[in-house]
Amino acid sequence: MTTIDEYVAGFAEEPGYLDHAAFGPVQTAVLEEQRVLGHIQEHMRFGAMETLDEQDARVRAVAARLVRRREDQVVSQTATTPGLLHTAFGLTGGVLVAADEYPSLPLALASAASATGGRVQPVVIESGAGWLTPDLIRERLSDDVTAVALSLVDWRTGYLADLAAIRDVIGDRLLIVDAIQGFGIVDAPYEVADVVATGGQKWLHAGWGTGFTAFSDRALERVKPALSGPHGTTGWPIDVPSVRPAAAAFAMSRVDPVSQARLAVSLERLTAVGVAAVQERIADRVDRIIDIADEFGLPVESSRDPPRACRDRRPPTRRRTAHGAHRGDAQPRRHRDRSSRRGAGVCVRVHHGRDAGHVPRRVHLVRHDGLTPALRARRCSASCGAERS
């Protein structure tokens, strides 16, 4: 068992880095694993191939534990999107999906719809409908809907879907989850989902080129593999190829064993510390940041107050969605809100190391409790040595 402090010690990211929704700085152990496997690939001594071959089973074993599935229900992928594409192309019937999802899901379903001549039918929740609460999903279900596809954590607001409640609402339909914005930091009931797809480049800190997809037995029965390549089939070159059993069918070509090893070591470290411990540490940090933001009236886009924020967060109208409906030109709010941060009473200063060139060494956030704007500005420059920015 690893303590949370030991786990944290395995990261070397710059203090103040907060863009994990885009990319999680790669862990030290992951880089070390890459170096070792790279060395093996460089020399390819006798037995090297076996070591490379072992990485697929290694990553599936630890991934299966985390999503509470069997190893044969998990297939290695290079990212989240390929797993969603494999799934989308194998579905039949209506699939409920929100236009405001990150494009991976809606695009996969739109492509599947046109390629299958309508066997797959996206049933789209229009842009601006709000978060995917169980109530909203219940409202939009019809008898034609055979599957519901959504993100565990919304890519723009951090809204965490209630998988267990959604499962209650949708009954026997397939529940397809794009988990990447929460995998590794949310102790979610993955066992209620039928498909869980993630990449390892965000909260798993394993770098790009990593990922896996896990299927329930029900999903393996109902989702027909449509994109299996040489690695997802067997029998060739002598017999007519047939798809491999269970999740292994949802594979095209071989996934790089070095990236499998990178993801495996990240998942092994996560298992040793426990997702709950990581979730607790991050929740604590987020609370602190939100407290400071609240104190200075900074807009916070979080799911802490669903009913109010759900109305406030209604995405702007006239926006282009992944389904191609042209609805205008609005930028995501997280970009637009940058300017308002400038006017707020928080001093943010980037500290540079002596010999680090332009590389930021530290970001300093200073609270100015109950001060007038003028005093805030003075205290800001005194404590940070810089004007408010």
Ligand SMILES: Cc1ncc(COP(=O)(O)O)c(C=O)c1O
């Ligand atoms: C919710 C969501 N799904 C999918 C992706 C794309 O993931 P990948 O590059 O692993 O396919 C992202 C990337 O930001 C995302 O936020």
